Amino acid sequence: MSIVGESVVRVDAIGKVTGETLYPGDFNLPNQAYMKILFAQHPHAIIKRLDTSKAEQYPGVLAVFTAKDVPNNEYGLIMPDQPVLCGPGSTKPFADRVRFIGDQVALVIAETEQIAAEALKLIEIEYEALPVITDPREAMKADAILMHPDKGSNVFGRYRIRKGDVEKAFQQADVIVEGYYQTPAQEHAYLQPEAGLSFIDEAGRVTIIVGGQWTHEDQEQIAHALALPLDQVRVIYPAIGGAFGGREDMSVQVVLALAAWRLHQRGINRPVKIIWSREESIIGHHKRHPYFIRAKWGAKRDGKVIAAEMEVIADGGAYAYTSTKVLGNATLMCTGPYLIPNVKVDSYAVYTNNLPNGAFRGFGGPQGAFAAEMQMNKLAERLGIDPVEIRMRNLLDEGDLLSVGTPLPPGVSIKKVVEACAKAAGWEKGENGWHRPAGFQVETGNPSLKRGIGFACAFKNVGFSFGAPENCWAIVELHGDAEIEKAVLYHAAAEVGQGSHTVLVQMAAEALGLPMEKVELVAADTAVTKNSGSVSASRMTFMAGNAIRGAAERALEAWKNEERPARAEFQYRPPKTTPYDPETGKSEPNFAYGYVAEAVEVEVDIETGQVRLVKVICADDVGKAVNPQQVQGQVEGAVVQAAGYAILENFIQQDGQVLTKTLSTYLIPTILDIPEKVQSIVLEYADPRGPWGARGMGEMPYLPLAPAVGAAIRNATGRWFDQFPYTPERILSGLEE
Structure with a gap:
């Protein structure tokens, strides 16, 4: 069998x-010590003085470590632009400054967590405040203060795509639709906050039990910061309470290793444990990137899109993390899974004094898909063409060229996916193409409750790009x-x-x-x-x-x-991919893709502004469902997480400070907020390169949900909302305009 x-x-x-089963925070070893971290709490400043003497003398404190104790005071997944610890005495220039409130300044290791927390308060620190920039559009200006003075610009990533002649195509278009879209930050909110245990093992290796997403990358970054050979660092992952991209970048890994290693050098051979509070977790690790996307699309009367011009600006926050790679995906996906002969995209990743932003489920795809699918739905409305039908006239097929001038890898199934989703949601195919016979407006029997249906689709890379x-x-x-x-x-x-x-x-x-x-x-x-x-x-x-x-x-x-x-x-080793050409953007970006479509029914209370998800139909081509129940679990989990992104989760930063740093102020979906029904349609069109035909699918269901909700709200209320989350405040103010 x-x-x-x-x-x-x-x-x-x-x-x-x-x-x-033990998670990182569950591990305990005999005679272990406890660590607490002093966070900067200043969004942009130079540390002029750092005095740890009182903390070091506090009863029960074993050691206090600062920047001077880090041999190679830098780390970073894409580029090493972040100090392990900020402050004077570092091996790196400009490491004496903090760039966001979660920058780590000092470590206290003590007999108990409470002692470590009390000792933190005794550290004397003098800051010289620097100007704070939290808008990447402002940070891009030539006269903006530099977050990293050694870099010469706050723009640390940029791409451009040039395919065809966009200006000429716009002159030939029968209809042009423009939009300006803003997507929010999002907190990962995984079940277990960052935690871990470090010690020197029987082979003399610095050993870290921690949660992450890539053991060997963690090992490399720890070894780099501590200036140790790779084989002197050991990383072990036990069970991990959620990740979603939030554990791709370092949190406690390097400082845990530093603590155990430095104690060992002082003749103190004791394990070191840390568990972050939820507040520390929220301010101390990266978020999903907020994006600012300007879009201009042109189409002919028959619905064929002939031109797309996009400006894409990503708020990278204080450090690079995976911003350049996330931006690469958003640059490709901001024009959707469509055959568009003329494309112009300019995209930028920009430093600010906000929390760093990095990997989160979808990895640039949700931001790009939001703009692309909102544009497509607006074009459908302007042209009087059904939203499914206009997609079927533009979707990519085998051999069609992407915006980057190369075809998709074999196994393109987006049309079959859209068709399956549309059928399940009540669309029919007639002489004039796809349509929904019953119309889109659904009566609720309550004049203040309006229902609507929206549609969106997307594609997502499998593998590094x-x-x-x-x-x-x-x-x-x-x-x-x-x-x-x-x-x-x-x-x-x-x-x-x-x-x-x-x-x-x-x-x-x-x-x-x-x-x-x-x-x-x-x-x-x-x-x-x-x-x-x-x-x-x-x-x-x-x-x-x-x-x-x-x-x-x-x-x-x-x-x-x-x-x-x-x-x-x-x-x-899969087939090679290639980077964007710096002038034209031409590349072979990915070796495999997954394809997804979603139809969403919402209910909007026009008196309160409350948006409720009634039903989500999600069709995914997974190539081969290795474990169908787990596939369904991934679909339902992604839909709920994307529902939080679209409707509920309002992450607020003001002047570099986080105003929503607890789960009582930053609301994530509960059992009362999930859709009444999620219908998973699992399609299995084998990927010729995948094992047993399997494609990756963990991110796909996430991508099209927000624009599908946006289209459903438009259908229900007659109003477009180009910024989300679709909170009651935003809906009410939009309806009142």
């Missing part, structure tokens, strides 16, 4: 529901004598709640022809697993599956050759 394609029970289910090196290792070991009694899979993939470890075991069992109970997984430990790349970009099933198949094949061959145990490793 095939195991791939079965909704098997998760391999971590029993441990998690019984509480036996634009020339980023991409590979994944797997090791398979077969034990037994005459027959295989046990297989051990060594793989570095993180399990962040999405079910990756279950899928890894399923795919290994399938590749080896064994029942799942004979497959043992050793995961996410840099000491015994080789680099798998990040659990992000919807890539892990695709990449790990291909790596596992390769390793399994080699291990079975070794078994046939009488090797006991039979052990083999395999490194999967």
Whole structure:
């Protein structure tokens, strides 16, 4: 019986529901100490004086560490532009300044967490305030103060696409639609705040038990900051209480390693533990990027879009994090999954004194899709063409050229996905194309409650993009004598709640022809697993599956050759991608994609401004559902998370300070806020490069929800809202205008 394609029970289910499974904050070792971090709380300033003497003398304090204690005081996933600790005495220029309120200034390690917290208050610090810039459009100006004086500009990433002749095309257009769209910051709000434990292991390695998304990248950044050889740093991921891109960048990893390492040098061999409070988590790690997108699209009377001009500005916040890569995706996706012959895009990632912004589920796709799908729905309305029909006339097909001048990889299924979603939502195909016979207005029987339906679609890359090196290792070991009694899979993939470890075991069992109970997984430990790349970009099933198949094949061959145990490793490398050409944007951006469409029904109370999600129909081409139940879980989870983004989650920063730094002021969806019904349509059009045809799909359902809600609100109220979240205040003020 095939195991791939079965909704098997998760391999971590029993441990998690019984509480036996340990998360980073659950680990305790004998004689451990506790760490607290002094955050800057100033959005932009130079630290003129830092005196830790009183804190060091406080009873129960073991040590206080500052910038002078960091050998190589820098880190960063894309570029090392952030000090590990800010303040005087650093090895790096301009590390004496803080650029957002969550910059880390000092570490106190003490006998208890309470002692560490009290000692923090004794640290004397003198700041020289600098001007604060929180609007990236202001930060782009030539006379703006520089966030990083050594860089010469606050613009740290930019791309341009030039395809065809946009100006000429606009002259030939029968209708032109312009829009200015603003998307908000969003807090990841994962179940477990940042936490971890560090110690020196039996081999003398600095060892960190922590939650993350890429063990080997964490290892590299820690080793870089501490100026240690890679093999002197060990990173272990236990169970992780959610990630969504929020754990791609460092939070407590480097400082935990620094603390245990420096204590060891002083002859103090004690583990060090930290657990952030929710407030520390909210101010201390990155958010989803706010975007400012100016759009101008032109179409002919038959609905064919012939020109798209876009200006895309991303608020990167204080440091780069993954902003340049997120911007790359948004640049590609801001014109949607459509064949548009003339395209002009200019995009920018800009430093400000807001919290840093980085990876979050969708990775630039939701921001780009919001602008593209709002434009498409407005064009449909202006031309009097059904919103599904106008999409069918413009969607990309096999061999069609993207805005970057190259075709999509084989397996383009966006038309089939849109068609399946439209049918499920009541659309029909007639002589004049797709239409919804019953009309869009739904009567509620209450004059203050208006219902509407909206439609949107999107595409999402699988894997790292634009020339980023991409590979994944797997090791398979077969034990037994005459027959295989046990297989051990060594793989570095993180399990962040999405079910990756279950899928890894399923795919290994399938590749080896064994029942799942004979497959043992050793995961996410840099000491015994080789680099798998990040659990992000919807890539892990695709990449790990291909790596596992390769390793399994080699291990079975070794078994046939009488090797006991039979052990083999395999490194999967997908087709190469290429970066944007700096002048034209031409590139081969991705080696695989997933495709999604959503129809959303909303109810708007025009007296209170409350928007309620009634029903969401989500169609996804996943290539092959390795575990259908987990696929459905990913769809429903993404829809709820995107619903929070679209309607509820209003992250407020003012002058660099966060006003919504608790879950009582920053509201995330509860059971009362989720849609009445989420209908998942799982389509399986095999990706020719994917393992068993599988595509990645964890991010796809997220992308089109906000614009579909925007279209549904327009349908219900007659009003377009080009900025969200669609809070009651925003809806009411818009209806009153």
